[in-house]
Amino acid sequence: MKTVEHFIEKFVPENYNIFLDINRQAKTFSGNVAISGEALDSVISFHQKDLTVTSVLLDNQNLEFTIDNDNEAVHVELPETGIMTLVVEFSGKITDNMTGIYPSYYTVDGVKKEVISTQFESHFAREAFPCIDEPEAKATFDLSIKFDQTEGEIVLSNMPEVDAERRKETGLWTFDTTPRMSSYLLAFAIGDLQGKTAKTKNGTEVGVFSTKAHALKALDFSLDIAVRVIDFYEEYFGVKYPIPLSYHVALPDFSAGAMENWGLVTYREVYLLVDENSTVKSRQSVALVVAHELAHQWFGNLVTMKWWDDLWLNESFANMMEYVSVDAIEPSWNIFEDFQTGGLPLALKRDATDGVQSAHVEVKHPDEINTLFDPAIVYAKGSRLMHMLRRWLGDDDFRAGLKIYFEKHQYSNTIGRDLWDALSEASGKDVAAFMDAWLEQPGYPVVTAEVVDDTLVLSQKQFFIGESVDENRIWPIPLNSNWKGLPDTLTEARLEIPNYSKLASENDGAFRLNTENTAHYITNYKGDLLDTVLEQLTELDAVSKLQIIQERRLLAESGEISYAELVPLLTKLSDETSYLVAEAISQVVEGLDIFLEEGSQAQAQFKALISRLMQKNYDRLGFEPKAGESDEDEMVRQNTISLMLYADNEDAVTKAEAIFHQHKDNIEAIPASIRMSVLANQIKHAETEELVSLYLDTYVKTNDGNFKRQLASALSNTKENATVERVLAELKNKDVVKPQDLAMSWYRPFLDKPFSQGAFWTWARENWDWIKATLGGDMSFDKFVIYPANSFKTTERLEEYKAFFEPQLNDMAISRNITMGIKEISARLDLISTSKVAVEEALAAVK
Ligand code: BES
Ligand code: ZN
Numbered sequence: 042m043k044t045v046e047h048f049i050e051k052f053v054p055e056n057y058n059i060f061l062d063i064n065r066q067a068k069t070f071s072g073n074v075a076i077s078g079e080a081l082d083s084v085i086s087f088h089q090k091d092l093t094v095t096s097v098l099l100d101n102q103n104l105e106f107t108i109d110n111d112n113e114a115v116h117v118e119l120p121e122t123g124i125m126t127l128v129v130e131f132s133g134k135i136t137d138n139m140t141g142i143y144p145s146y147y148t149v150d151g152v153k154k155e156v157i158s159t160q161f162e163s164h165f166a167r168e169a170f171p172c173i174d175e176p177e178a179k180a181t182f183d184l185s186i187k188f189d190q191t192e193g194e195i196v197l198s199n200m201p202e203v204d205a206e207r208r209k210e211t212g213l214w215t216f217d218t219t220p221r222m223s224s225y226l227l228a229f230a231i232g233d234l235q236g237k238t239a240k241t242k243n244g245t246e247v248g249v250f251s252t253k254a255h256a257l258k259a260l261d262f263s264l265d266i267a268v269r270v271i272d273f274y275e276e277y278f279g280v281k282y283p284i285p286l287s288y289h290v291a292l293p294d295f296s297a298g299a300m301e302n303w304g305l306v307t308y309r310e311v312y313l314l315v316d317e318n319s320t321v322k323s324r325q326s327v328a329l330v331v332a333h334e335l336a337h338q339w340f341g342n343l344v345t346m347k348w349w350d351d352l353w354l355n356e357s358f359a360n361m362m363e364y365v366s367v368d369a370i371e372p373s374w375n376i377f378e379d380f381q382t383g384g385l386p387l388a389l390k391r392d393a394t395d396g397v398q399s400a401h402v403e404v405k406h407p408d409e410i411n412t413l414f415d416p417a418i419v420y421a422k423g424s425r426l427m428h429m430l431r432r433w434l435g436d437d438d439f440r441a442g443l444k445i446y447f448e449k450h451q452y453s454n455t456i457g458r459d460l461w462d463a464l465s466e467a468s469g470k471d472v473a474a475f476m477d478a479w480l481e482q483p484g485y486p487v488v489t490a491e492v493v494d495d496t497l498v499l500s501q502k503q504f505f506i507g508e509s510v511d512e513n514r515i516w517p518i519p520l521n522s523n524w525k526g527l528p529d530t531l532t533e534a535r536l537e538i539p540n541y542s543k544l545a546s547e548n549d550g551a552f553r554l555n556t557e558n559t560a561h562y563i564t565n566y567k568g569d570l571l572d573t574v575l576e577q578l579t580e581l582d583a584v585s586k587l588q589i590i591q592e593r594r595l596l597a598e599s600g601e602i603s604y605a606e607l608v609p610l611l612t613k614l615s616d617e618t619s620y621l622v623a624e625a626i627s628q629v630v631e632g633l634d635i636f637l638e639e640g641s642q643a644q645a646q647f648k649a650l651i652s653r654l655m656q657k658n659y660d661r662l663g664f665e666p667k668a669g670e671s672d673e674d675e676m677v678r679q680n681t682i683s684l685m686l687y688a689d690n691e692d693a694v695t696k697a698e699a700i701f702h703q704h705k706d707n708i709e710a711i712p713a714s715i716r717m718s719v720l721a722n723q724i725k726h727a728e729t730e731e732l733v734s735l736y737l738d739t740y741v742k743t744n745d746g747n748f749k750r751q752l753a754s755a756l757s758n759t760k761e762n763a764t765v766e767r768v769l770a771e772l773k774n775k776d777v778v779k780p781q782d783l784a785m786s787w788y789r790p791f792l793d794k795p796f797s798q799g800a801f802w803t804w805a806r807e808n809w810d811w812i813k814a815t816l817g818g819d820m821s822f823d824k825f826v827i828y829p830a831n832s833f834k835t836t837e838r839l840e841e842y843k844a845f846f847e848p849q850l851n852d853m854a855i856s857r858n859i860t861m862g863i864k865e866i867s868a869r870l871d872l873i874s875t876s877k878v879a880v881e882e883a884l885a886a887v888k
Contacts, residue, residue: 044405046112048173052085054078054180056218059170063135063142063188063231065155070142071132074170078180080122086114088167088174090141091133098128115171129171137294138818139781141168145294146775147744149254156232156252157188158292158307162300163349164407166224176223177347177454185215188231197250197288198229199304219303220284221452223345228302230290237264241271245282250290254744255314262315263289266328269370270335277366279444280451283343289313289331294781296820299330301337301359308334309781311746320679320713321672323747325379328371329363336362344447347454349404352414353480354457357400357423360384361431364424374672380424381558381587382624388421389563389595392485394868395509396861400426401457401480411820412854422561426479429560433475433519434468442467478516479561486516487601488531488554491567497538497552499531504563506599507868519560524548551577558588565596578613583621586614590625594632597876598868604876607633608650608883615654618661620673623680626654630684635834636873636880639795643881648688650887655684664696666712675714682718686725697722708739709748716748720755733764741777750786757790757797765791765800772804773811780815784824793832802829802838806845817854826855830862834873839866 058075076087090113097104097117104127105118117127135142135157145156159169167174186196190212196202200217208214219227236250237260247267249260267289271282289306291313299308312330315323336359346354367376391397400423402413413419431439442464450459457480461472487504490497503514518531526544528536538544545552551573554564566574578586590610597604607629614622630651637644658681662674685693697715701723704711711719723732733756740752759765768791771777778787788805791797805812805825816822829842846859 045407046086047175047177048086048088048114049175049178051082052078052080052087052173054173054178056181056183057170057172058183059185061142061170061184061186063157063186065135065144065157065189068135068144069132070135070169071130072170073128073130074172075126075128076172077124077126079124080119083119083122084116085119086112086116087129087171088113088164089115089131089171090165090167092131092168092171093133094171095130095132096128098130099125113167131171133168137780139294139296140165140818143294145292146779147252147254147293149252154233154252156230156234156292158230158232158290159228159302160296160300160307161227161302162225163352163410164225166227172224174224176225176345176349179221179223179345179452179454181221182219182227183216184227184229185213186229186231187213191233194231194233196229196231197234197248197290197305199227199284199302201246201285217285222303222342226301226303226342228300228305228307230292230305230307234290236260236288236290239264239268241268241275241282241287243272243275243281245271245284246286247271248286248288249313250288251310251314252291252293254293255291255310256317259314259316262324263313263327263331266331266367266370267335270328270332270366273366273369274335274339274362277369277440278339278447279440280339280343280447282338283451287335287338289334294779296781299334301334301341303338303342306331306334309746310744311750314746316713316745316747318710318713318716318745319747321675322679323713325367325374325376328367329376329379332366333359333363336366339447343452344450345454347456349407349410350402351455351457352404352410353400353402353419353423354460356419357427360420360424361427364428365431378584378621380428381584381621382628384417384421385425385558386591386628387417388425388561389485389591390506390598391415391417392422392483392561393504393506393595393599394861394864395484395505395507396857396864397483398857399481399483409853411818412823412857414820422485425559425561426476429479429519430464430472430476432521432557432559434464434470434472438468438470439464475517478514482514482516484514486514486518486562487565487596488518488520488562489565489567490552490554490570492541492569495539495541497541497544498535499538499554500535501531501562502534504595504599506595507864507871516562518562520554521556521560523550523553523556551581553585555588556585558584563592563595565592565601575610575613578610579616583619586617586619587621587625590622590629594629598632598872600872600875603879604633604636604872605879605883608880608887611650611654612887616657618658618677620676620680623658623677626651627680627684630687633880635869636877643884646884646887650884651684652688652690655681655688655690659685659690659693664693664700664715666714679714679718682715686718686722694722694726698726708735709743709745713747717751717754720751721758724755724758725760728759728761728764730763733759733761733767737767737771737777749782753782753786754790757794759794760796762800765797769800769804773808780819781821783816784821784828788825789828792828798832798838802841805829823855823858826858826862830858830865833866834869836870839863839870842866 056077061070061072063070094115097106107116140160142159147154164174166172184198196214198216199219203217204215234250235253236248238246238248249264275281284304286304291308291310295309299312340358341355364376364380445466446460446463464472484503486501489500520527520531552570596602658677662678697719700719736752736756740749791801850856850859
């Protein structure tokens with residue numbers, strides 16, 4: 042592991058007064074920064090990356106300095122230590138890698154345009170100006186910017202503009218001094234932007250912005266959410282939003298999903314803009330992302346981790362709060378269901394693979410952050426742990442602890458322990474003792490519950506899918522049972538509770554653990570306990586149904602139970618109307634699909650079963666959205682139609698074709714919730730060259746990011762080599778496929794389909810150098826290692842995967858994912874060889 046010196050140990054910054062002159066034409070910038078602070082040593086260092094430093098002045102005297110590119114630094118020799126102001130002159134280049142200062146490209150009415158903006162997290166402020174680019178080095182920032190401005194263009198930054206009158210004469214944009222904050226939170230955006238503003242109850246100005254390629258009304262939804270979420274957090278945290286404005290800007294090119302710069306949050310367009318024809322899901326995700334970034338304005342911005350090893354704390358917390366806040370402002374959405382069906386299965390799958398990282402990991406060098414930044418762990422597992430903790434403490438103590446934490450540490454830095462201390466102070470419970478095992482250990486436990494000779498036996502062991510070494514890890518598990526008379530926590534490997542029949546007589550319903558599914562473990566019910574749970578399955582609440590199905594699926598993936606058991610479980614679900622169960626069915630279908638060969642009898646039987654299962658919802662909901670229906674109905678319809686088409690249900694196929702024809706001159710107008718299914722169905726059943734051209738042309742023309750994703754995904758259903766070739770030929774054409782969308786929108790769906798898998802896999806291997814050069818520093822680079830591992834299911838592909846990736850094991854950015862990828866594919870191969878026959882028999886036995 043690379044280690045890195047912390048520059049704050051030699052110079053403590055207080056204020057940066059930054060001037061930047063940006064030349065978009067030449068793709069360069071130049072500037073100067075007056076850095077005030079205290080030097081503790083006579084040789085100090087600032088971070089800089091790819092900057093040309095021309096001078097360093099102290100009291101107008103030139104100082105000696107050396108550029109040290111290996112350490113991304115400039116070292117400066119000082120005549121004295123103490124409080125001082127240094128002035129550094131520098132210049133740099135604007136490049137397309139979506140970090141530091143970078144351009145976004147878009148087209149309005151056929152005219153190509155650019156927005157210039159920033160992405161400084163985790164350590165890219167150093168690409169824009171020399172600074173101590175460490176989260177602990179909090180300082181205030183004064184920013185002024187000049188650029189080759191044309192009519193109507195504006196600049197946004199963290200703070201309100203000052204001296205607007207002067208700017209009208211000089212063209213110099215100046216912003217008010219920021220609060221004390223870390224360098225990674227500074228931001229600006231320059232361009233021909235449009236926006237809307239509103240005020241929170243407390244008078245904070247909230248603004249939402251986008252390029253003019255979008256309708257202004259596409260901003261209404263997020264503006265309303267942002268205002269209400271800030272009102273909620275102020276009340277919930279008991280701490281006022283700390284700065285005068287809260288701006289949000291959607292950028293055409295963006296590496297991550299969104300970024301919480303203090304007062305100027307930046308987004309991928311799909312996470313801020315809502316098109317007129319949008320799905321419930323996409324609106325929910327906008328709300329969640331806005332709420333996530335706003336949670337950081339307190340947790341992350343006001344109080345910041347001392348070093349990057351505690352980044353999980355920022356992200357897990359924000360990922361939990363996004364659900365708490367959206368649930369509070371829109372209770373009818375039942376937004377926790379989104380976590381149960383989205384983040385949770387990801388975490389449970391990934392965290393079951395041996396070799397996974399723990400939530401808290403050491404980070405010696407910030408370059409490691411991208412590599413350690415496993416979303417399934419840092420976000421999904423982390424937030425599940427936070428939900429678990431919140432339930433364990435109760436919301437009142439949780440909030441009281443947060444208030445203590447914010448008040449004590451505002452404008453300063455913390456480590457995880459500081460949060461546990463604040464929560465302990467509020468609750469009187471030993472939070473660190475409870476959380477440490479969950480955070481520092483990888484993986485999670487399975488609790489086996491069985492009755493032996495009238496004794497209820499609960500035992501825990503680490504749950505694995507695939508090859509593993511058991512290290513006898515133990516967790517303090519909140520049992521959260523629906524029965525009374527059990528201890529709150531299982532702290533031992535094994536617990537025996539005598540007199541089971543008495544316990545049973547004092548409680549109602551099937552014995553259950555982990556109610557509401559908030560604690561990070563799964564349960565393996567055995568014998569009578571299992572029989573009773575399954576007998577009562579259809580009477581349980583929807584979360585429990587989903588939970589039991591998810592748990593049985595995971596147990597099947599691990600080989601703990603037979604995969605064939607999932608088939609009779611599925612058949613119990615034909616009367617279910619909830620979204621959670623519709624999602625559960627979709628997930629099991631995805632799981633069972635790996636056993637089925639194209640055109641086989643088993644596949645036909647399976648499709649017939651799915652068609653029967655979904656018939657009731659299909660009859661109930663129909664194909665087209667009904668005015669005034671509930672959001673849940675729309676979401677269930679989306680699953681239903683997609684499953685019916687997967688099952689080749691004739692009625693569904695015919696209806697989908699009819700809807701396509703009805704809208705063929707304007708396919709964007711197909712109702713968004715069924716658009717994806719309709720577009721895919723058309724490619725499956727009526728693919729022509731013209732149809733492919735229509736999709737590709739529409740992809741380039743439309744500004745609706747969700748629609749783009751649907752078009753790409755629909756195209757992946759092709760059965761024509763010519764189409765595969767045509768798509769492959771566009772992947773490196775940035776005017777068609779933006780690098781930010783390559784992995785998720787294109788590579789993944791095509792790699793997932795047997796027909797195009799080989800060609801896409803070959804393409805990736807042949808173009809590896811280009812992928813690396815284009816996306817090497819990007820958040821999506823490791824997807825090119827992860828996606829094949831998610832899809833491959835033959836020995837041949839496993840061998841190819843190994844042959845290609847094993848020689849790259851020393852590349853820190855992908856090494857863990859390669860090892861885990863090999864395990865994942867091997868586990869799938871094992872599963873197929875052990876369970877395929879049993880699954881086929883179970884399908885044949887369905888009546
Ligand atoms: N701070 C992150 C983005 C980030 C993390 C940038 C690490 C650079 C390094 C931001 O708050 C975030 O979590 N974004 C998510 C979207 C979120 C709503 C789940 C992302 O980008 O995936
Ligand atoms: Zn975040």
